[in-house]
Amino acid sequence: MAEVVLDRITKSFGQTLALDDVSLTIPDGAFVVLLGPTGAGKTTVLRSVAGLEQPDSGTVQIGGTTVTDLTPAQRNVAMVFQQYSLYPHMSVRENLAFPLKSPLLKTPPEQIARKVAEVAETLRISHKLDNKATALSGGEMQRVSIGRALVRNPSVYLMDEPLSSLDAKLRADLRVELKNIQSQSGATFLYVTHDQIEAMTMATHVGVLDHGRLVQFGTPREIYENPVSIYAASRLGQPRINVLPATLFAGAPARAKSIGLRPEQIRQGEGDESTVKRVEHLGDQTRLHLSFRNHDLITVTDAHTTLSAGDTLRILPVDPFYFDASGARVY
Amino acid sequence: MSDFSVTEPSPGQKWIAGVLVALYAVITILPLVWIIATGFKSSADSIAYPPKVLFEPQLEGYVNLFTTQTRQTAEYLAQHPPQTWYEKIVHDRGLVIAGPSRFGERFLNSVIIGFGSTFLTIVLGTLAAYAFSRFRVPLKDDLLFFILSTRMMPPIAVAIPIFLMFRSLGLSDTHAGMILLYTAVNLSLAVWLLKGFIDEIPMEYEEAALIDGYTRFQAFNRVVLPQAATGIAATAIFCLIFAWNEYAFAVLLTSGTAQTAPPFIPTIIGVGGQDWPAVAAGATIFLLPVMVFTILLRKHLLRGITFGAVRK
Numbered sequence: 304m305a306e307v308v309l310d311r312i313t314k315s316f317g318q319t320l321a322l323d324d325v326s327l328t329i330p331d332g333a334f335v336v337l338l339g340p341t342g343a344g345k346t347t348v349l350r351s352v353a354g355l356e357q358p359d360s361g362t363v364q365i366g367g368t369t370v371t372d373l374t375p376a377q378r379n380v381a382m383v384f385q386q387y388s389l390y391p392h393m394s395v396r397e398n399l400a401f402p403l404k405s406p407l408l409k410t411p412p413e414q415i416a417r418k419v420a421e422v423a424e425t426l427r428i429s430h431k432l433d434n435k436a437t438a439l440s441g442g443e444m445q446r447v448s449i450g451r452a453l454v455r456n457p458s459v460y461l462m463d464e465p466l467s468s469l470d471a472k473l474r475a476d477l478r479v480e481l482k483n484i485q486s487q488s489g490a491t492f493l494y495v496t497h498d499q500i501e502a503m504t505m506a507t508h509v510g511v512l513d514h515g516r517l518v519q520f521g522t523p524r525e526i527y528e529n530p531v532s533i534y535a536a537s538r539l540g541q542p543r544i545n546v547l548p549a550t551l552f553a554g555a556p557a558r559a560k561s562i563g564l565r566p567e568q569i570r571q572g573e574g575d576e577s578t579v580k581r582v583e584h585l586g587d588q589t590r591l592h593l594s595f596r597n598h599d600l601i602t603v604t605d606a607h608t609t610l611s612a613g614d615t616l617r618i619l620p621v622d623p624f625y626f627d628a629s630g631a632r633v634y
Numbered sequence: 635m636s637d638f639s640v641t642e643p644s645p646g647q648k649w650i651a652g653v654l655v656a657l658y659a660v661i662t663i664l665p666l667v668w669i670i671a672t673g674f675k676s677s678a679d680s681i682a683y684p685p686k687v688l689f690e691p692q693l694e695g696y697v698n699l700f701t702t703q704t705r706q707t708a709e710y711l712a713q714h715p716p717q718t719w720y721e722k723i724v725h726d727r728g729l730v731i732a733g734p735s736r737f738g739e740r741f742l743n744s745v746i747i748g749f750g751s752t753f754l755t756i757v758l759g760t761l762a763a764y765a766f767s768r769f770r771v772p773l774k775d776d777l778l779f780f781i782l783s784t785r786m787m788p789p790i791a792v793a794i795p796i797f798l799m800f801r802s803l804g805l806s807d808t809h810a811g812m813i814l815l816y817t818a819v820n821l822s823l824a825v826w827l828l829k830g831f832i833d834e835i836p837m838e839y840e841e842a843a844l845i846d847g848y849t850r851f852q853a854f855n856r857v858v859l860p861q862a863a864t865g866i867a868a869t870a871i872f873c874l875i876f877a878w879n880e881y882a883f884a885v886l887l888t889s890g891t892a893q894t895a896p897p898f899i900p901t902i903i904g905v906g907g908q909d910w911p912a913v914a915a916g917a918t919i920f921l922l923p924v925m926v927f928t929i930l931l932r933k934h935l936l937r938g939i940t941f942g943a944v945r946k
Contacts, residue, residue, distance in 0.1 A: 355841050375844040382845045384838050391839075392860040405847030451846070 305366030305458040305491060306331040312351055312361035314515075321347040322358070323515040329459070329508070334485050334492040336502045336523075338538045339512035345495040346385075348512070349461045352493060354378050365458050376407050381452035382461040386468075388448030389436040395447050396432040399423065402455050422450045425480065442469045449477070453484065459491045466501065474498075478505060499539050503527070511535045533630040536563050542590060544624075545569075545600040552620050558633050563624035566603040574619025579610050593618065666921075672914035680910040694723055695911025699737050699902065699919075703729040737916060740898040745923065746809055747894055748878040751816035755873045756866060758817070759824030760832075764854060766825070767832040768840075778829075781822045789819045790882045800887055809892045812884070816877040824869050831865025832858065867934035871927065878924055895920050 307329040314322040322344045329335045337345040350356040352363055354375035362371045370378045381402070389398050399419045403410040410418070423429040426446040431439060439447065445468050452460055465481075466474045482505050485492055496502055502509055502523060509526045511519040511534070519526055519535045530536035536544045545564045549555035552562060552575075580599070581592035589608050593600050593616065602618070610616065625634040643651070672680050674691040697720045705728060706714075714730065716722035724731055766774060796815065797806075805811030835858060843853035859866075881896040888894065899916040902909055 353841075353845055355844070374849070375841075376847045376849060379847075380845060382842070384842060386836075386838065388838065388842065390842070390857055401843070402846035406849070406852070407847030451842075 306364075307352060307366075307459050307491060307493065308364040309348070309351070310362045310364070312348075312358045312363070314347055314351065314356060314358045320515050322351070325361075325512075325515070325517045327510060327517055327520065329491060329493055332489045332491055333507045334482070334494065334505055335508045335510060336494045336496055336506035337510045337512055338496070338499075338502055340497075342514075343512040344515040345512055346463055347515075348510075349382070349463055349493060349495055352378075352459065353380050353382050353461055376405070379407070379458050380461055381455045381457040381459075383445075383449050383452050383463060383465040385463045385465075388451075389439075389444055391435075391437050393436055394432070395423075395428060395434050395436060395439070398436055398447055399432075399450050399454055402451055408455070418454050422453045425453070425484070426450050426477075442473055445469060446473075446477070449481075457490075459493060460485075462492065462494045464495055464497065467497065481505065499541060502539065509539075511538050530563075530624065531632050533561065533563060533626050536565075536624060536632075540565050542566065542601040542603070545602075546626070547595075547598050547600065549625060551596055551598060552623075556625055556634050558627050559625035560628045561626045561630075562620065563626060564600065564602075564620055566601075568621050568623050569600075569602045570619040570621045571602070571604060572617055574617050576615050577618050579612055579614045579616055582608070582611055591616070669914050669917050669921075673911055673918045675911050675914075677909065677911060680914070681908075692723075692911070693720070695909070695913075695915040697723050698909055698912035699915045700735055701731045702733050702735050704732045706730050736898065737895075737902075740893055740895045741919065743809065743888075743892055744878060744894040744896070744920070747812045747816065747892065748874055748923070750809070750813040751820065751877045752870055752874045754813060754817045755820040755824045756870050759821055759828050759869065760859075760862070760866060762821075762825045763828035763832050764858065766829050768837070778826070781825055784818075784822045793883065793886055796883070797886055805887075807888045807890060807892050812888065812892055812894070815883060815887070816873075816880065820873040820876055824873060827869045827872070828862070828865055831862050831869075835861045864934050867931040871924075871931060874927055875924055 307327075309325055309327040312322050312325045313320075325344070325348065327335075327348070337348060339345050347356060351358050352365070354370065354373060354377075358371065362369050364370065365378060365380070390401065393401065396419060399422060400415050402408065403415045403418060419432070420429070423432055426449060428443060428446050428450065431443060431447075436444065436447065445465060449462075449465055452462070466477055469477065478501060481492075484490070485505075492505075494501075494505065506523050508520065509523050510517055511526060513534050519531045521529075523539065526535060527539045530539075533544075533546055537546075546561050547564065549559040549562045555562060575595070577593040577595040577600075579591055580594050583590040583592070584606070586606065588603050588606055589610075591602050591604050591608075591610065593602065595618065604610065624632060627633045671689075673695045674693070675686070675689050676692045676694055679686050679689045679692075680695075701720070701724070703724055708728075711725060711728065711730070716725040721731055765771060766778060771777065800806045800811055800815075803811075805814070839857045839861065840850075840853045843857045844850065848856065879896065880894075884894045885897040888897065895916070899913060899920065902912050902916060
């Protein structure tokens, strides 16, 4: 377990700038989730910590030691890849035992057997241990892949969208399981995902990446309640934050170009009139698609609402976010 | 596997396909059957016209292939009755066995040179292909093209320079010389074939092994090589077939010590008349190692075992 520090990491691939002066401190025992769309540099951060990419400039420290020039093996990190995760010529058991048999760890056989059984139990793949890695379903493969990281006791766990290929139920189960493992072991996690539920529920810290730059770093609540830009605000929240011209509502500050409204920032029944265009009953909540002065917005209302398309609903912004022309937060 | 859809052929189409395959099989297998059969014919049967399809199998060809014989007087033959079945075959024709022929040595030379060069080609080719596939090599494309360009003319076109080089380096008629030569010729094909196979192995496997605590070479050994086994087997077969069958350089550069079977077999014709059964016997035995090698590696040639472990 260790603190991981990235200090001014820059990395380009040919003409593409993948990471632009990224500095990031992952406290010991933290669960850091990196958010951002494809190409934002999330995976490159992970690979730089792992030692699979050599940054063009900047340093990586793990547990106070600079590891920039060390091989992946010397860094003692565990990584779960997004795909191509298992060694296809080995059985599930051999896959799980592979890291323990490495020259780095040289674990005694009885300890390997115990550890493999333990992890297989956690991930519910005990009955598949003697299967060939190729004879598994996608979800099982990914669980074995997670297991291969969990058998070890690395300084940091790196996970690249480990749950993205799993079905909803398994994803929910493993989310809880991973979080339990993390809080019990006090391990440091660096986790890449697209899934905002994973980010909100698992993370102690969230880093938002945009075109290779780290634009915001903080707790999930901080990012959600106090985003620095439209971009950061759009990473979290379901339905997405509504961004409308600031002049649509009264009371916008001078420099504000747009107003950002999350569902809870829209008070219903007061203010100006909008038209309900569509009502989506999701069971536990209902989404309202509204039209307000020719602009569309989406908000959430009571599950048992009597509203239907064509109805009129008054809405009023409450403590909204204001952004300037560049998308940066002004208020 | 599911990338293309297959429609069930109609019985008529199946029938036509079956006939075509059978015809092709007959055309390709017939010469082989002819050679194997001729090896078991007597001298007279081998040149009979019309050709004999049914005949009494003899081992005369094989005995002639492996021995040298001398003609003896009737008294001598009467005084020295044959001790073994093969002596008897020779004895019946008024001959005695003078000693073993050179075929055994030449065959062994073929084995040493063929398998030796194949092994060397695969070792060098796999390492080179891996480097080209995985590392940032300066001028990679130019180097790969240069390697391929060595195949753009028939190797025999450079026979004279190679002959002179071999003579001045003392490599003429040596096993090492022939192994080096066949390796040089095969290496370009091997690098290109193997690079294709290694390119197909996702880099994530090695990266996972690197993170799991293995060095680059250990990852290559434990993860890449098992994945590349299919490609290596296929490449090895191609290399062996070339080195095994090569005739022109063998004639030019070997005469005794390192002479391989291909230039030797035709010389049998010149020894005491045209002994077709012996030539056919030599060809039959010569065919066996490549056949066995191919059958042994057949399992690896069936691709698809490792496919499907990856999500695409």
